[in-house]
Amino acid sequence: MNGQTGTFTIDIHHVTRVEGHGSIRIDVRQGVVEEVKLCIVEANRFFESFVRGMAPEEIPWVVGRICGICCVGHQLAATKAVENALGLAVSPQTVLLRKMLNESQFLQSHILHVYFLAVPDFVGAPSVLPLIKTHPEVVKRALRLKKLANDYTAVLGGRTLHPMANTLRGWRRLPDLDELERIRQRLAAALPDLLETVAIVRTLRLPDFERETEFVSLTHPDEYALYDGAVRGSDSGQPVPVADYRQVTNEFTMPHSTTRWSRWHRESYAVGALARVNNNVDQLHPEARTVAETLGLRVPCFNPYMNNVAQVVEIVHCAHHSLSLLETVLDGGLVEEDIGFQPGPGRGVGAVEVPRGILFHEYAFDAQGRCCDANAVIPTSQNINNIERDMQALVPRMLPHLSRNELTLHLEMLLRAYDPCISCSVHMLEVDYVE
Amino acid sequence: MVGLGSRLGRDDAVGLLLAEALARDPPPGVTVRLREAADALTLAQDLLELCGPVLFVDAAALDAPPGDWRLWPESALALKRHAGAVSTHGLGLAESLAIARDLGFSGTVHLFGVAPFDLTPGSTPSAALTRRLPGLLEALRAALNRLTGAS
Numbered sequence: 001m002n003g004q005t006g007t008f009t010i011d012i013h014h015v016t017r018v019e020g021h022g023s024i025r026i027d028v029r030q031g032v033v034e035e036v037k038l039c040i041v042e043a044n045r046f047f048e049s050f051v052r053g054m055a056p057e058e059i060p061w062v063v064g065r066i067c068g069i070c071c072v073g074h075q076l077a078a079t080k081a082v083e084n085a086l087g088l089a090v091s092p093q094t095v096l097l098r099k100m101l102n103e104s105q106f107l108q109s110h111i112l113h114v115y116f117l118a119v120p121d122f123v124g125a126p127s128v129l130p131l132i133k134t135h136p137e138v139v140k141r142a143l144r145l146k147k148l149a150n151d152y153t154a155v156l157g158g159r160t161l162h163p164m165a166n167t168l169r170g171w172r173r174l175p176d177l178d179e180l181e182r183i184r185q186r187l188a189a190a191l192p193d194l195l196e197t198v199a200i201v202r203t204l205r206l207p208d209f210e211r212e213t214e215f216v217s218l219t220h221p222d223e224y225a226l227y228d229g230a231v232r233g234s235d236s237g238q239p240v241p242v243a244d245y246r247q248v249t250n251e252f253t254m255p256h257s258t259t260r261w262s263r264w265h266r267e268s269y270a271v272g273a274l275a276r277v278n279n280n281v282d283q284l285h286p287e288a289r290t291v292a293e294t295l296g297l298r299v300p301c302f303n304p305y306m307n308n309v310a311q312v313v314e315i316v317h318c319a320h321h322s323l324s325l326l327e328t329v330l331d332g333g334l335v336e337e338d339i340g341f342q343p344g345p346g347r348g349v350g351a352v353e354v355p356r357g358i359l360f361h362e363y364a365f366d367a368q369g370r371c372c373d374a375n376a377v378i379p380t381s382q383n384i385n386n387i388e389r390d391m392q393a394l395v396p397r398m399l400p401h402l403s404r405n406e407l408t409l410h411l412e413m414l415l416r417a418y419d420p421c422i423s424c425s426v427h428m429l430e431v432d433y434v435e
Numbered sequence: 436m437v438g439l440g441s442r443l444g445r446d447d448a449v450g451l452l453l454a455e456a457l458a459r460d461p462p463p464g465v466t467v468r469l470r471e472a473a474d475a476l477t478l479a480q481d482l483l484e485l486c487g488p489v490l491f492v493d494a495a496a497l498d499a500p501p502g503d504w505r506l507w508p509e510s511a512l513a514l515k516r517h518a519g520a521v522s523t524h525g526l527g528l529a530e531s532l533a534i535a536r537d538l539g540f541s542g543t544v545h546l547f548g549v550a551p552f553d554l555t556p557g558s559t560p561s562a563a564l565t566r567r568l569p570g571l572l573e574a575l576r577a578a579l580n581r582l583t584g585a586s
Contacts, residue, residue: 112476116476129530129533129534132534132537132538133537136537136538136539139534139538140483140538142476143476143479143480143483143534143538144480146476146477146480147477147480147481147484150477159471160473160477161471161472162472
């Protein structure tokens with residue numbers, strides 16, 4: 001039965017295969033959609049509160065614990081913010097290692113999402129587990145790639161989860177060059193696996209749905225911006241310095257959500273792989289641009305389900321770019337650097353692209369060098385407003401044609417396409433009450 | 436031998452501590468790996484790469500006093516399944532084994548489980564467990580010798 005007639009409610013509690021807890025509620029009266037809400041029900045995390053009083057070097061390691069998937073990104077954004085606050089310069093070697101560390105996280109996260117969270121939807125499986133029996137070679141490939149990415153992070157950062165090697169101004173313990181060489185060899189040997197990944201994704205039939213929105217990402221004149229740059233919105237020509245991120249995020253609250261929402265030039269904006277590819281496609285590695293063409297990703301692309309495809313494009317980009325960075329490091333070697341610094345007062349902002357989109361951290365320090373203020377704006381919280389508006393546009397279009405079960409699946413797929421990290425997105429908004 | 440656990444749950448680190456101690460002087464023919472806070476998918480890939488008999492070492496809920504240990508073959512294990520897990524975060528050792536088995540892993544698996552004294556949040560093991568570590572390491576070496584036929 002299609003859902004176009006009657007009065008009913010679809011309530012999807014705890015959407016599966018996303019990180020954290022979110023619910024979708026749809027109210028239909030006499031065949032007319034009255035309300036579509038994406039409800040975020042996670043409790044607040046309070047990270048910005050409990051870093052207050054901490055020393056500068058402690059902050060990146062603590063806030064890395066915001067997330068088990070984007071731990072590298074939180075650590076890097078915080079490191080950059082603290083360095084900016086204290087006026088600390090970093091060497092080209094450190095920037096190189098941080099870019100590699102960030103790309104290792106992109107590989108980990110995108111492979112996990114594409115293979116284990118998104119693909120099951122497109123082959124009618126409830127999870128990856130049934131695919132082990134029907135598509136064992138696909139699952140083996142996914143596990144191989146995921147393990148390689150994990151090991152890449154571990155070699156650079158000391159361990160896969162919450163790496164500890166990166167710190168203010170540099171590296172506490174430099175990566176072993178022999179281990180980096182083995183990673184380079186494994187990454188080069190994995191390129192055929194990436195081509196197989198592209199071949200699989202090419203067979204997937206994505207829902208035909210578009211809604212124009214603004215795409216926001218870092219942009220950089222010299223490279224596909226993942227580690228550094230200014231903030232670009234597709235609705236405006238002039239990038240905004242990272243320090244002015246509040247002009248971009250314009251956070252506000254909604255009664256049905258414990259996460260803050262964002263908007264910039266229009267009612268909502270999107271961040272993430274699709275936003276980055278849309279904004280910076282010309283700077284992708286040539287192999288990644290070819291993959292984008294192969295998979296039908298032509299910019300501007302307003303189909304949010306294509307975020308999965310954009311992730312595959314970025315997997316290919318990060319693999320090839322990492323090979324290049326690894327060769328640079330292996331050719332030039334690594335030298336121990338002075339990572340000492342003098343704590344003091346200051347305020348700074350740092351931003352990096354993480355798999356789910358642009359991530360901002362801001363910290364202030366008092367005269368004793370202790371943290372006195374903190375703020376973090378996470379990609380998923382920037383996307384929630386856009387996801388709900390996608391759903392509000394999708395439901396009336398799909399309602400006449402789909403059963404309720406099919407509509408439920410499409411909405412879950414839509415939410416998953418953004419690869420949300422809901423528990424990361426939950427933090428407090430400071431509200432001034434005026435009496 | 437694969438040491439499992441987390442260093443942020445006090446005695447949950449026992450598998451890692453024993454693996455580190457064993458790695459300093461590993462028994463002949465035994466490869467030691469540490470998997471700190473490892474996800475189920477990574478562990479499944481580990482098993483596929485190992486292709487041989489595996490002994491996991493971890494803190495475990497035992498019907499025994501804290502500090503005691505037990506050695507089980509896989510067939511006797513009652514690992515908690517997470518069939519209702521809404522994300523890959525919820526998958527555990529049982530799912531790692533199931534995935535690896537379905538993908539062709541055929542090695543024998545044993546678990547050397549240690550009953551913890553304290554699993555509250557904290558980065559140091561309990562004093563009681565720390566005192567037991569030498570004895571546990573001795574028991575672990577004996578178990579490995581039995582499993583590898585070295586004794």
